[in-house]
Amino acid sequence: MRMRNLLFAWILALCLASVFVGTTDVMASEQKNLILATTTSTQDTGLLDVLNPIFEKKTGFFVKTIAVGSGQAMAMGAKGEADVLLVHSPAAEKKFMSEGNGVNRMLVMHNDFIIVGPPSDPAGIKGMKSASEAFKQIAAKGAVFMSRGDNSGTNAKEKDVWKAAGINPEGQIWYQQTGLGMGQTLNVSAEKKTYTLADRGTYLSLKKNLGMDILVEGDKVLLNIYHVIEVNPAKWSKVNTHGAKAFAEFMVSKEVQDIISTFGVDKYGSPLFFPDAGKPEFE
Amino acid sequence: MSSDTILQVSSLRVSRGGTPVLDIPEFSVAKGEFLSIIGPNGTGKSTLLLSLAGLVKRQGGTLLFKGKVVDNGTELLAFRRRLAMVFQEPLLFDSTVYDNVAAGLKIRGIKRDWVRPVIEENLALFGIAHLASRSACKISGGEAQRTSLARAFATDPELIFLDEPFASLDPPTKEAIIEDLGRVMRARHTTAIMATHDRMDALRLSRRIAVMDGGRIVQIGTPSEVMHHPVNETVAVFVGMETMLAGEVRGSSCGVLEVGINHQSIYATGAFSTGDQVICFIRPESVMVFPSGYAADSSARNVFPGTVKKIQPIGLLFRVQIDCSFVLSAHVTQQAMEDLHIEVGMEVVAAFKATAVHVIKNTHLSSP
Amino acid sequence: MDLILEGIKKAIWLLITLDPEVLGITWLSLKVSGLATFISLFIGISTGTLVALTRFPGRRIVVSLINTGMGVPPVVVGLFVSIFLWRNGPFGMLELLYTPTAIIIAQAVIATPIVAGISLASIQKLPEALRLQILALGATRIQMIWMLIKEARLPLLAAVMAGFGGVISEVGASIMVGGNIKGYTRVLTTATVMETGRGNFDVAIALGVILLFFTFCINAILTSIQQRERPR
Numbered sequence: 001m002r003m004r005n006l007l008f009a010w011i012l013a014l015c016l017a018s019v020f021v022g023t024t025d026v027m028a029s030e031q032k033n034l035i036l037a038t039t040t041s042t043q044d045t046g047l048l049d050v051l052n053p054i055f056e057k058k059t060g061f062f063v064k065t066i067a068v069g070s071g072q073a074m075a076m077g078a079k080g081e082a083d084v085l086l087v088h089s090p091a092a093e094k095k096f097m098s099e100g101n102g103v104n105r106m107l108v109m110h111n112d113f114i115i116v117g118p119p120s121d122p123a124g125i126k127g128m129k130s131a132s133e134a135f136k137q138i139a140a141k142g143a144v145f146m147s148r149g150d151n152s153g154t155n156a157k158e159k160d161v162w163k164a165a166g167i168n169p170e171g172q173i174w175y176q177q178t179g180l181g182m183g184q185t186l187n188v189s190a191e192k193k194t195y196t197l198a199d200r201g202t203y204l205s206l207k208k209n210l211g212m213d214i215l216v217e218g219d220k221v222l223l224n225i226y227h228v229i230e231v232n233p234a235k236w237s238k239v240n241t242h243g244a245k246a247f248a249e250f251m252v253s254k255e256v257q258d259i260i261s262t263f264g265v266d267k268y269g270s271p272l273f274f275p276d277a278g279k280p281e282f283e
Numbered sequence: 284m285s286s287d288t289i290l291q292v293s294s295l296r297v298s299r300g301g302t303p304v305l306d307i308p309e310f311s312v313a314k315g316e317f318l319s320i321i322g323p324n325g326t327g328k329s330t331l332l333l334s335l336a337g338l339v340k341r342q343g344g345t346l347l348f349k350g351k352v353v354d355n356g357t358e359l360l361a362f363r364r365r366l367a368m369v370f371q372e373p374l375l376f377d378s379t380v381y382d383n384v385a386a387g388l389k390i391r392g393i394k395r396d397w398v399r400p401v402i403e404e405n406l407a408l409f410g411i412a413h414l415a416s417r418s419a420c421k422i423s424g425g426e427a428q429r430t431s432l433a434r435a436f437a438t439d440p441e442l443i444f445l446d447e448p449f450a451s452l453d454p455p456t457k458e459a460i461i462e463d464l465g466r467v468m469r470a471r472h473t474t475a476i477m478a479t480h481d482r483m484d485a486l487r488l489s490r491r492i493a494v495m496d497g498g499r500i501v502q503i504g505t506p507s508e509v510m511h512h513p514v515n516e517t518v519a520v521f522v523g524m525e526t527m528l529a530g531e532v533r534g535s536s537c538g539v540l541e542v543g544i545n546h547q548s549i550y551a552t553g554a555f556s557t558g559d560q561v562i563c564f565i566r567p568e569s570v571m572v573f574p575s576g577y578a579a580d581s582s583a584r585n586v587f588p589g590t591v592k593k594i595q596p597i598g599l600l601f602r603v604q605i606d607c608s609f610v611l612s613a614h615v616t617q618q619a620m621e622d623l624h625i626e627v628g629m630e631v632v633a634a635f636k637a638t639a640v641h642v643i644k645n646t647h648l649s650s651p
Numbered sequence: 652m653d654l655i656l657e658g659i660k661k662a663i664w665l666l667i668t669l670d671p672e673v674l675g676i677t678w679l680s681l682k683v684s685g686l687a688t689f690i691s692l693f694i695g696i697s698t699g700t701l702v703a704l705t706r707f708p709g710r711r712i713v714v715s716l717i718n719t720g721m722g723v724p725p726v727v728v729g730l731f732v733s734i735f736l737w738r739n740g741p742f743g744m745l746e747l748l749y750t751p752t753a754i755i756i757a758q759a760v761i762a763t764p765i766v767a768g769i770s771l772a773s774i775q776k777l778p779e780a781l782r783l784q785i786l787a788l789g790a791t792r793i794q795m796i797w798m799l800i801k802e803a804r805l806p807l808l809a810a811v812m813a814g815f816g817g818v819i820s821e822v823g824a825s826i827m828v829g830g831n832i833k834g835y836t837r838v839l840t841t842a843t844v845m846e847t848g849r850g851n852f853d854v855a856i857a858l859g860v861i862l863l864f865f866t867f868c869i870n871a872i873l874t875s876i877q878q879r880e881r882p883r
Binding site for chain 3: 333360363372373375376386387418420427438444
C-alpha cells in the first residue's frame with residue numbers, strides 16, 4: 001500500500017514537472033531566431049555556409065537553415081513554420097504569393113539547369129539545343145531517366161520540360177523517382193548510369209566524383225531563377241518579421257550580390273550562380 | 284498471557300486473492316523457546332511465519348510483541364528491527380561476505396568503524412572469518428547460508444524466523460551449521476520460530492511443535508506429544524504413523540482396550556467405552572518382526588502371524604508390510620532383514636505392545 | 652572502388668589530425684545523446700522499478716505500454732515531437748524546434764521506454780524473497796527500493812547503455828526536430844546522411860567510423876555485464 005503511494009507521488013511529480021516546463025515563457029525577449037526554409041541546392045553548394053555567418057555577425061539574428069526543397073519550403077511558409085524562403089520554383093511561387101502567403105518577393109540570382117547523363121549517352125542527346133527535344137529522344141529510346149519526384153524547384157522545372165515535349169512520363173518503366181535532394185539524386189543517377197536534370201551549381205560541386213557528362217545546356221527554358229520571399233506576418237503573428245526583412249534585404253544587397261558573382265570560381269573554374277538583384281523579372 | 288510470552292497473535296486471518304490461507308485464532312511463542320511449525324507443503328507454514336514477522340498483509344487479527352500491539356508503520360519498523368529472518372535460499376547481496384553481514388547494521392545507520400568488531404565476531408561464530416573479503420558470488424551453498432545466518436545475528440535480534448533454512452544443504456553441512464547455530468542461540472537466549480517439512484529436524488531441535496493443516500494449527504505441543512499422540516489422522520500421517528486401523532471398542536478395563544479390527548482384536552490403551560468407533564495408530568518403529576512360529580515374550584500384548592506383502596527400502600531401513608488380515612507396517616534394519624531372510628510371501632509373526640497403539644475417535648462415518 | 656579507398660584514406664587523415672568540424676559534430680552528438688540518456692536514466696529506472704514493485708489495477712496495461720514504447724519507430728517519435736514544437740503547436744511559444752534541446756527531448760522520449768522496460772524486467776528478475784529479506788533486515792521502504800536497485804545495478808547499467816546506443820545511432824527524429832543546422836544541430840548521424848548525399852565520402856566515412864567506435868564500446872560493456880554471475 002505504501003508502494004502505491006510512492007508510485008502516485010512519483011507520477012504526480014512528473015506531471016507537475018512537465019506542466020511547469022510547458023507554461024514557462026522561455027523567450028520573452030525579442031525573437032532572435034530566424035527560420036530560413038530553402039532548397040537542397042543552395043545548401044549543397046555551400047553558398048549559405050558562406051553567407052549566413054556574415055548575416056549573423058551583421059544583424060545578430062540566428063539563422064536556422066532548413067533545406068528541404070522549394071515545394072516543402074513553401075508548404076512550411078504557408079503554415080507559418082518558417083520566416084523567410086529562398087526558393088526557385090517560379091510557378092509555384094506565384095501561386096504562393098497569390099494565396100497571400102508571402103510578401104515582398106524579390107529576385108536574387110539564377111543559374112541554369114543542365115541535362116546530364118552517362119558518357120556513353122545511349123539516347124544520343126549530346127549537344128542538342130532544345131531541352132524538350134532531348135526529353136522526347138530519351139522517351140523514344142526508353143532510356144532511364146531519374147527524377148527527384150519531390151515537388152522541388154528542380155522537379156517543377158523538369159515537369160515543365162516534359163509538358164513542353166508533350167510527354168507524360170508518369171508510370172513509364174524508364175521513368176524513376178528518388179524523392180531525394182539534388183545531391184543524392186545525382187549520386188543515385190551516376191550509380192545507375194541514368195539521365196537526370198540537375199542545377200549546374202550542385203552538379204559542379206559533385207562533378208569530380210560523379211563520372212557524368214553535361215549533355216544538353218543553354219536552352220532558355222532551362223534557366224533556374226531564385227527568389228527570396230518573406231512569409232506574410234499578417235497571416236501568421238509568430239513570424240519573425242524583422243529578421244525576415246533583414247535577410248531579404250541582405251540577399252539583394254550589393255555586398256552579397258558581389259559574393260554570389262564570384263562564389264565557386266576558385267574551386268570549379270566558373271561561378272555557380274549569377275546575381276540578378278534589381279533586374280527585371282525574366283518572364 | 285504470561286510475562287514470558289514474546290510474541291502473540293490472535294484472530295489472525297490472511298487471504299490471498301480472495302481465498303483464505305490462514306486462520307489462527309490464538310498462537311503465542313515463549314521467550315527463549317525454539318518452536319517449529321511443521322506440515323505438508325502448501326499448508327501455510329511460510330505464510331504464518333511471514334505474518335508473524337509482520338512481512339505479509341493480514342486481513343484480520345492483532346500481533347503483540349512483548350505485550351505491545353504492533354500495528355502501524357513506525358511500530359512495525361521498530362518491531363522488524365528487533366527480529367531477523369533466514370530463508371531457504373541465502374539471498375545474499377552482490378558484494379563481499381563482510382558487506383553482507385554488515386547489511387543489517389548499515390540499514391540501521393550505524394557507523395562503519397563501530398560495526399567492525401561486531402561483524403568480525405559474527406563471522407567467527409559461524410566459521411566464515413576467512414571469507415570476509417570474498418565476493419558473495421564465489422562461495423559454496425553452505426558458506427552462503429552461514430553468511431546469511433551471520434548477517435541475521437549481527438543485529439542481535441530477540442527473535443529469529445527460519446523458513447526451511449536447511450532444506451538446500453547436504454547432511455554434513457547441515458549438521459555443522461546446526462551445531463554452530465545452536466551454540467549461538469543458547470549463548471544469546473534468542474527465541475526461534477522455524478518452518479520446516481522435515482519432521483526429524485523439528486523433533487530434535489524444538490521445545491514445541493505446531494502442526495498445520497489447511498491454514499490452521501491443528502496441534503501444538505512437545506515433540507513427544509505430537510509424535511506419539513497425534514490429535515487427528517492428518518497429523519498422525521504427517522508424523523509418521525504408518526499403520527492406521529479402524530475398528531470398534533469391544534471391551535475396556537483398567538485403561539486397556541480391546542479393539543475389534545475385522546474379525547480380530549488388538550489391545551490398546553486409552554479412555555474409550557464399549558461401542559466407540561475408533562482409529563488405532565501404530566508407529567512402524569514399534570512393530571517387531573519375528574520368524575514364524577516364534578513365541579514372543581509376554582511384554583508384547585499383540586502378537587499376530589501374517590504374510591509379508593511388500594518390502595520397500597527407505598534409506599537405511601526397510602519398510603515391511605505384513606498382512607495379518609489387516610496390514611501392519613514395520614521398519615526393519617538391514618541386519619535383521621538378512622538374519623531373518625525376510626522375503627515377500629514369507630510367513631512371519633508381528634508383535635507390538637498395547638502401549639504402542641495410539642487411539643483416537645473415528646470421525647468418519649465409514650471405515651478408512 | 653578507388654573512390655572508397657580515397658575516402659578511407661582521407662577519413663583516417665581527418666581523424667588523426669582531429670579535424671575541427673568532425674570533432675565538433677562528435678562532441679555535439681555526445682552532449683545531446685548523453686543528456687538525453689541521463690534524463691531517460693532517471694525517469695526510466697524509477698518508473699520501471701516502481702511499476703515492478705507495485706501491484707495496482709491496470710498494471711498489465713502499463714507494462715504493455717512500456718514494452719510497446721520500446722518498439723516505437725524513432726521517426727514516429729520525431730514526427731510527434733515536431734508537431735508539439737511547431738510554432739503553431741501547443742509548445743510553439745518555447746521556440747524549441749530546430750534546437751539541440753528539441754533533439755534531446757526527442758531522444759529522451761525514444762530512450763526512456765527502453766530504459767524503463769529493461770529496468771522493469773531486471774527488477775522483476777530478482778528473487779521474490781529478496782524483497783522480504785531486505786525488509787526483514789529492518790529496511791524502510793525507501794531503503795528497500797534503493798537496495799534492490801543496487802542489486803540490479805548491472806542489468807540497469809545495461810538498460811542505460813541500450814538507451815544510449817539507441818539514441819546515438821538515431822537519425823530520423825534528429826533530422827526532423829533538429830534541422831541538421833551546421834554547428835548547432837548537426838550530429839554524427841545527420842551529418843553522415845548529408846555528407847553522403849553531397850558526395851563527401853571522406854567526411855562521411857570518418858563520421859561512420861566514429862559511430863562504429865561508439866557502438867563497439869557500448870557492446871563491449873554490455874557483453875561483460877552479461878557474462879557476470881549473481882550471488883546465491
